[in-house]
Amino acid sequence: MSANDPFARLPEAASFTVTSTTVSDGAAWPPAQWSSGTSGGKDLSPQLSWSGAPAGTKSYAVTVYDPDAPTGSGFWHWAVANIPATATTLPEGAGDDAGSGLPLGSLQLPNDARRPRYIGAAPPAGHGEHRYFVTVHALDVDDVGIATDSTPALLGFTIAGHILGRATLVATAETTQ
Numbered sequence: 524m525s526a527n528d529p530f531a532r533l534p535e536a537a538s539f540t541v542t543s544t545t546v547s548d549g550a551a552w553p554p555a556q557w558s559s560g561t562s563g564g565k566d567l568s569p570q571l572s573w574s575g576a577p578a579g580t581k582s583y584a585v586t587v588y589d590p591d592a593p594t595g596s597g598f599w600h601w602a603v604a605n606i607p608a609t610a611t612t613l614p615e616g617a618g619d620d621a622g623s624g625l626p627l628g629s630l631q632l633p634n635d636a637r638r639p640r641y642i643g644a645a646p647p648a649g650h651g652e653h654r655y656f657v658t659v660h661a662l663d664v665d666d667v668g669i670a671t672d673s674t675p676a677l678l679g680f681t682i683a684g685h686i687l688g689r690a691t692l693v694a695t696a697e698t699t700q
Contacts, residue, residue: 527590529597529656530691533683537577541659541690545569545615548692552655555615557696558645568601568618568641569657569694573611576661577687580608584660584667584682586675587641591653594635599675600655601641602632604667604682617641632673639671644696652697661688 546552546569557564571585583606592598601618603625610626617624618641622631633639646653662685669681 529588529590530689534686536686537661537688539573539575539577539659539661539688539690541571541573541657541692543569543571543657543692545571546657546692546694548694550694552644552694552696556643556694558643561643561645561698564643564645566641566643567616568613568624570615571613571657571659573659573690576608576690579663580661580687581665582606582608582662582667583610584662584678585613586656586658586660586679588656588658588675589644589646589653590656591646591651593647593650596676599635600643601634602675602678603629604632604669604678605630605665608665630667630669630671632669632671632675632678634675644694646696646698648698648700650698652695655694655696656691657694658689658691660686661690663687 554563587601
């Protein structure tokens with residue numbers, strides 16, 4: 524991965540596979556995964572499927588993070604925890620206001636816009652290409668034990684010692700005008 528790798532300072536974790544019918548690793552987000560505040564944007568979370576998680580996986584967390592946002596701390600677009608270990612896929616749009624496509628027991632946290640849902644890409648015009656790290660974290664606990672109003676950063680801090688494996692694909696977006 525290139526500069527500003529959000530996982531560079533975290534403990535190494537086994538890798539497994541994440542794929543998407545929505546976007547390919549290294550490809551641009553389709554319009555539906557952009558913010559509804561942009562032309563054609565629909566704030567639809569991407570479809571995800573994963574396989575090959577390490578033995579001992581008891582749950583998953585899914586995050587979408589833009590380390591290139593001009594904030595000094597990046598921008599968290601989506602964070603879901605407590606996804607049961609039996610789950611291996613999320614449909615496109617699972618991260619709506621109700622989390623209607625998430626498995627029972629999943630916890631959808633507020634993103635950096637403080638909305639408990641997926642919020643699409645909207646990089647500032649002229650800021651260059653942004654990377655969106657779509658990550659499935661395999662965890663050694665059933666429940667991460669955080670409050671429903673916790674931040675994605677707190678989720679990351681809380682799961683750091685529980686990550687058995689990590690599967691990531693990177694989508695991109697750029698606004699030229």
